[in-house]
Amino acid sequence: MDDCIFCKIVSRESSADIVYEDDDSIAFKDINEQAPIHILLIPKKHIRSVVEIEEEDLQLIGHLVSVANKIADQTGISEKGFRLVLNTGLESGQSVWHIHIHLLGGRKMAWPPG
Ligand code: 5GP
């Protein structure tokens, strides 16, 4: 998708601090970190949000969760805990319309979220 910032990170038209990549997914540090570990995991395929996940994408979404799990392990936050966030739609605060999982960790978090 031409005007999508995350597609541009996938194609290297925009730079990012990439921490993981495979054929179907890429993970990079959030530009505006909200925790000591704040990584965004995205599929290379442009999917606008959770609402637009199709049957054929289910394996891909499962794969992203698995990658998040591996990165949490590698960054040493698995044991203490971490949070995966999928903001979906305007009221959630979704601001980039290419589906992404936030991996947040490295500090104690509050509940409920704001
Ligand atoms: P959302 O609000 O849609 O759930 O999350 C979008 C996230 O993308 C935000 O946390 C924001 O800081 C991050 N973000 C937006 N543009 C860029 C960018 O160009 N590079 C990186 N690394 N993160 C970005």
Ligand code: ZN
């Ligand atoms: Zn995109």
